[in-house]
């Protein structure tokens with residue numbers, strides 16, 4: 001697929017997907033959503049890619065749905081939600097590789113909730129998050145009603161969704177919505193360094209950790225203990241686990257291949 005509204009680069013073991021409609025604050029058209037899904041699927045399939053970074057071009061990360069396109073007469077909102085946002089959130093949450101996000105500027109509506117769905121969210125200190133859906137009479141989508149109450153509890157989820165004030169990156173970090181707010185000038189380099197680090201780690205172990213956390217969301221302790229037993233058997237049989245143990249015993253640095 002020829003990309004027109006995203007940029008896609010692979011360096012080392014890291015694939016970087018950049019939303020690229022800066023003049024419209026990287027708001028999602030059907031085309032941009034399709035390209036993003038295509039790039040995520042390609043990153044999933046490529047064995048050499050062991051970490052993914054999502055970011056935006058220009059002064060915004062993403063202003064959510066392109067509202068001009070969403071109001072076209074033939075658009076059915078539930079189809080749009082399913083085809084674009086449900087698909088993107090599923091792609092991120094089921095990705096067997098870590099997905100990092102570098103929130104370089106405002107993240108509004110679906111843009112905020114896509115960022116919160118990533119495995120490690122970094123944001124520039126000047127960036128803000130806003131659950132802008134209610135300003136146009138909508139409910140939060142892109143997994144927001146699942147993710148936010150789990151991350152911050154009902155009060156703070158509801159307050160963000162209904163008062164819909166701009167939440168500064170530092171406050172998002174304090175609330176546990178994102179991993180880290182970093183000075184604007186350090187964002188790209190800090191995310192790149194973290195992504196490179198993750199890309200040299202036991203990729204299967206990371207994928208299984210992610211899967212275990214995901215499955216914990218609706219599980220009892222007893223169910224989750226069974227999940228850990230099941231997934232630890234897979235992790236323990238991996239090449240990287242054997243390499244990690246051997247390197248420890250031989251007092252050398254491990255070399256992980258991701259398998």
Ligand code: LHQ
Nearest residue numbers: 023024025027063064065066067068070108109110132133
């Ligand atoms: C935009 C957008 C945008 C088009 C900025 N669309 N052009 C799911 C299902 C179906 C339908 C609806 O949505 C969803 C999921 C959702 O994501 S709902 C939430 C949709 N997003 C919003 O409601 C946010 C709308 N944008 C804003 O409130 C502001 O633009 C923010 C607060 C993000 C930034 O404000 P400013 O920094 O003042 O920038 P600006 O408003 O001047 O925007 C710059 C340009 O980008 C401008 O275009 P123009 O041609 O006039 O320069 C905006 O029209 C355009 N733009 N967001 N979502």
